[in-house]
Amino acid sequence: MFPEIIDPRDKMHEECGVFGIYAPGSAVAELTYYGLFALQHRGQESAGIAVSDGETITNEKGMGLVAEVFRDTSRLEKLQGHLAVGHVRYSTTGESLLMNAQPLLVRYRQGQLAIVLNGNLVNGRRLRRQLEATGSIFQATTDSEVIAHLIARSGEEEITAAVKNALAYLQGAYAYILMTPDQLIGIRDPYGIRPLALGKTGNGYILASETCAFDIVGAEFVREIEPGEMVIIDEHGVHSTRFAHSTKQALCIFEFIYFARPDSDLNGRNVHMVRKRFGRRVAQEHPVEADLVTGVPDSSLSAASGVAEQLGLPYEMGFVKNRYIGRTFIQPSQEIRALGVRIKLNPVRRIVEGKRVVLVDDSIVRGTTSMRIIKMLRDAGATAVHMLITSPPIIAPCYYGIDTSSADQLIAARLTIEEIREQIGADSLGFLSEEGMLDCMDLPRDSFCTACLNHCYPVKPEDCLAAQ
Numbered sequence: 001m002f003p004e005i006i007d008p009r010d011k012m013h014e015e016c017g018v019f020g021i022y023a024p025g026s027a028v029a030e031l032t033y034y035g036l037f038a039l040q041h042r043g044q045e046s047a048g049i050a051v052s053d054g055e056t057i058t059n060e061k062g063m064g065l066v067a068e069v070f071r072d073t074s075r076l077e078k079l080q081g082h083l084a085v086g087h088v089r090y091s092t093t094g095e096s097l098l099m100n101a102q103p104l105l106v107r108y109r110q111g112q113l114a115i116v117l118n119g120n121l122v123n124g125r126r127l128r129r130q131l132e133a134t135g136s137i138f139q140a141t142t143d144s145e146v147i148a149h150l151i152a153r154s155g156e157e158e159i160t161a162a163v164k165n166a167l168a169y170l171q172g173a174y175a176y177i178l179m180t181p182d183q184l185i186g187i188r189d190p191y192g193i194r195p196l197a198l199g200k201t202g203n204g205y206i207l208a209s210e211t212c213a214f215d216i217v218g219a220e221f222v223r224e225i226e227p228g229e230m231v232i233i234d235e236h237g238v239h240s241t242r243f244a245h246s247t248k249q250a251l252c253i254f255e256f257i258y259f260a261r262p263d264s265d266l267n268g269r270n271v272h273m274v275r276k277r278f279g280r281r282v283a284q285e286h287p288v289e290a291d292l293v294t295g296v297p298d299s300s301l302s303a304a305s306g307v308a309e310q311l312g313l314p315y316e317m318g319f320v321k322n323r324y325i326g327r328t329f330i331q332p333s334q335e336i337r338a339l340g341v342r343i344k345l346n347p348v349r350r351i352v353e354g355k356r357v358v359l360v361d362d363s364i365v366r367g368t369t370s371m372r373i374i375k376m377l378r379d380a381g382a383t384a385v386h387m388l389i390t391s392p393p394i395i396a397p398c399y400y401g402i403d404t405s406s407a408d409q410l411i412a413a414r415l416t417i418e419e420i421r422e423q424i425g426a427d428s429l430g431f432l433s434e435e436g437m438l439d440c441m442d443l444p445r446d447s448f449c450t451a452c453l454n455h456c457y458p459v460k461p462e463d464c465l466a467a468q
């Protein structure tokens with residue numbers, strides 16, 4: 001995509017962001033638009049909103065950023081009602097196609113149903129094969145359609161019972177929001193791997209992947225949906241029921257390391273403050289002598305401030321990132337690339353020239369971006385580049401909706417730390433230890449999924465692989 005500096009394959013990518021609102025008397029389509037705007041970092045490939053007026057659900061979706069999909073304001077104006085669901089998508093399962101954009105809107109014998117999903121079913125393909133073998137027809141390649149068919153096939157008349165029936169078949173990491181013409185239903189997987197929170201507006205309730213979506217629409221955080229919990233929101237308020245009794249929680253630790261926005265809170269912890277603690281801890285574990293600290297924008301800036309504090313060094317803006325690159329951006333030609341065009345990230349030469357720089361990043365996936373950024377700093381005159389990573393090495397694939405599907409893509413699964421240092425061209429390289437990371441969380445150590453760091457999968461990969 002962007003040939004210079006930032007390799008988009010060199011980051012873990014969250015699959016999606018979900019948003020739902022029940023608020024009679026409010027412009028719910030507009031509020032959903034702003035909620036999705038706050039969740040844009042969780043997916044940039046497609047966006048969509050479905051709204052119900054109590055009888056009929058209307059759906060609008062398209063490819064691109066939220067602001068691009070709803071640039072034509074008549075699309076939002078069509079969405080009249082008092083409850084809505086919205087979705088931003090980064091594709092992992094299922095190609096990047098409009099048919100895979102969500103909300104998925106289906107009609108079954110009980111009426112219309114809109115579905116948005118963040119996550120991945122580890123047995124999604126097997127369920128799909130079984131459903132196809134018994135007559136189901138699928139239009140898209142996402143896991144949202146699987147739950148739609150399971151609900152439609154349930155013999156239950158009442159939606160809550162039909163959904164519970166369907167959930168009994170699902171394995172994996174998921175946060176669903178379903179919408180009937182008059183109810184919202186929020187669901188979080190039995191381990192709580194994917195986040196989902198409940199908020200309150202003056203006249204209703206909101207469900208969202210992250211609390212930053214509450215702030216943008218002036219809603220208050222109420223609580224997180226618990227692992228294995230289903231909440232139903234309608235004219236009677238919020239009702240909670242359990243579809244699975246969890247023995248432990250395993251929230252994805254990468255929500256704190258990289259995915260979530262710094263102004264969001266998860267598990268009662270503010271993401272920025274946790275990242276800052278990660279920064280302090282990695283600097284304690286790997287002290288270095290240098291002149292300044294800088295972070296790779298934007299996700300590493302909180303951690304870089306913690307590193308600077310710990311090392312007693314100035315925290316500087318070593319790079320400027322251009323944030324205005326949309327889907328319609330013209331890709332540079334071969335000739336322009338040869339000039340070394342730096343579209344997305346540019347070092348501030350006056351800051352790094354002649355300096356020993358501590359470069360902070362949140363993770364290393366393939367190593368290509370680190371290599372390019374270090375070279376860029378050296379070209380700008382840095383005399384040394386010491387790299388600190390505020391996560392442990394990623395050594396194993398994620399089966400829960402994050403797009404590191406095979407170990408051979410992961411530099412830390414193939415090389416030792418010294419070999420990685422050599423390959424990326426750093427003067428020194430330090431990763432945050434797993435123990436240090438979990439100390440910073442100040443919660444029971446088994447409250448998190450850390451499988452891509454240590455192979456301890458809450459849903460065993462054998463099950464995942466066998467299930468496919």
Ligand code: SF4
Nearest residue numbers: 252253398449451452
């Ligand atoms: S394997 Fe890693 S990326 Fe995937 S859910 Fe667990 S911690 Fe998150």
